Amino acid sequence: MPSPADTPRDSNSASRANGAELVRFDKVTKRFGDVTVLDQLDFSVDTGKHVTLIGPSGSGKTTILRLLMTLLTPDEGTIKVDGDYLNHEERNGTLAKAGEKHVREVRKKIGMVFQQFNLFPNMKVLRNVTEAPVHVLGMSKDEADQRARELIELVGLSEQLDKYPSQLSGGQQQRVAIARALAMRPQVLLLDEVTSALDPELVAGVLDVLRDIAHTTDITMLVVTHEMSFARDISDAVLMFDRGKIVESGPPDKMFSEPEHERTREFLSTVL
Amino acid sequence: MTWDWNVVDDFMPRFWDGVLLTLQALVLGSLIAFSLGLVWAIAQRSRFAAVRWPVNIITEFIRNTPLLVQLFFLYYVVPEWGPSLTSLTTGIIGLGLHYSTYTAEVYRAGIGGVPTGQWEAATALSLPRSRTWAAVILPQAIRRVVPALGNYVIAMLKDSPLIAIIGALEMFGEAESFSNETFTFEAYTIVGIAFILIAYPASLLIRLLERRLAITS
């Protein structure tokens, strides 16, 4: 999906071969008042990979997702998505704060599912999913409708098209939210503790849908979750966060079975 | 004291004229207050301080100074630079402008009551700002502010006699001129009761609406 923001300079972004770097954090620092949530963070995610962030609450995992979604802006450092700076623009060889238009273009490559679903309560299920494709991507009403129905079927809610979010269970709402995010055809899907607000018996349905998406599509995923078995199932890599830094990373089998770092062992013993 | 029904009969035709004018002022004044208040409220959330500050100062000033003096200002000062307007038009603009600063607060509270997650979801979907306002925020905000807006219509009703002071003969103005001509008290009394008779059922209606909205949301 080429986007106007792709400049020739980023020749690698045109070919979306697996393995190309899709997201890159470069010395990113984020503070809230006196608290440094992210400290000179470097990390990257390759196209098609599923990366899970784990760590104690307050360790900065969600902040990473919110920075990527431009719900927050970094205090220092740069973030690149598909070769383009997210919060910056190159002007005359120097980096300057990006304009609204630039941010919007780069951001279109990213989709997000929130802990609290954040469905639009004033719109029925179908319109929640078609609203952005029609008004952001300029898709025709019919096409958006058609695609939305497919996605809603994918998450198993074809019966609920004409309901308002308040008429659905939490698990159903979250599945609609997943369909809504996918409808924008993002290259990266951010999942921010998507099952934390759900009653225990509803968690499995949502995770099944996500497993399905992870295994059958080539979408890149960045996941913050406390569901460790889910993380193990879908992840290519797991990053352990503590106090704004990555303390350890590796493939899930190694991370969960034989973690090297003391903090990782401590953390896993509390959640497993 | 002797209540004279003949006086009442004499006054009634003018009373109805006045009621008509009161309602006219109320409807048009409300329309101005509702729409201008929304403009203020959105401007108060602008990204640009150069928009926010003047709007904040203007609305704060208008809200905290008397409507009566504002009506004098519109009636005597504005024609010195601009067009002369009739008493009624001036009164409607004055009522609408004054109450727009109250409805702005109502909208502001309504907009502030929309959860942050809604703004975030709109950002995550890259919805343009105008679309976010029109399709996501305002539909949710306005629903919950309807009763509060209704309350200000009633408040405006009770302030509507002020436009008689600059010469627009609504209910109270008719009563005043009638009483001055006839040296009687019945007209004032009737108009005073009329205000209560309109305001009370209206406020009951709004309380009912409040309860309905509280249940469904």
Added chain:
Amino acid sequence: MMTEGMFTNYFLPGIWITIQVTVFSALLAVVVAFVIGTLRTSRLWIVRFLSGIYFELFRGTSSLVLMFWLVFAVPLMFRWQFVPMYAGVLALGLTYGAYGSEVVRGALAAVPAAQREAGVALGFTKFQRLRRIEIPQAWPEMVPPFNNLLIELLKGTALVSTIMVADMTYAANLVRIGSNESAPVYTLLLVLYFVFAFVLTRGMRVLERHAKSRIGQAPPRGDSLWSRLTLRSNAGEGTGALTAGGTSR
């Protein structure tokens, strides 16, 4: 031209009258608000009913119409004449007292029932409970909406100019006629009202801090510059009492 003489001869006495009308009607309104507000929480339905009638009656009344009725209809009906200023004070005090009673009622209702029960358990009389337990706890809740009402009342005092009370609005009208210049006169007048409202708000903020510290709550701190300058303590709150709904919160 508006001269200095016009200011000292008309405006200054007018300012003094406005202050007097504001203070007297605010005092009357506070008395009415507390009496009607507490009666509306009574256990006896007849007391609640009668005080409720007062509330509905005066909340639906336009203060301007009430003023004219007191000044022009009452003498014809009862052969007894008001001093115009007292008619103005009475009309403002009775109507704003009705709005205030809603504030008092709401704040009293918000005091946890357990507090009343504790008072009962300690053998306090109903009046003692009200005076020593319920009102002191409800008072900090009342101050911000009272501030909003006080500013509404201040604005309402301009109405007395229409019944020949020589307040500052009345003075401004005289000066306009005398000087034939309206823009500077009314601009000055609006600014005066705004300054008065600002001063009242500052005073009420002090009162609020004092009230909260007395029941051990942290004093509120206005953080942003705007929240220091704004004249409303809590937008929307208290204005509900002014209008009609009254079912705020």
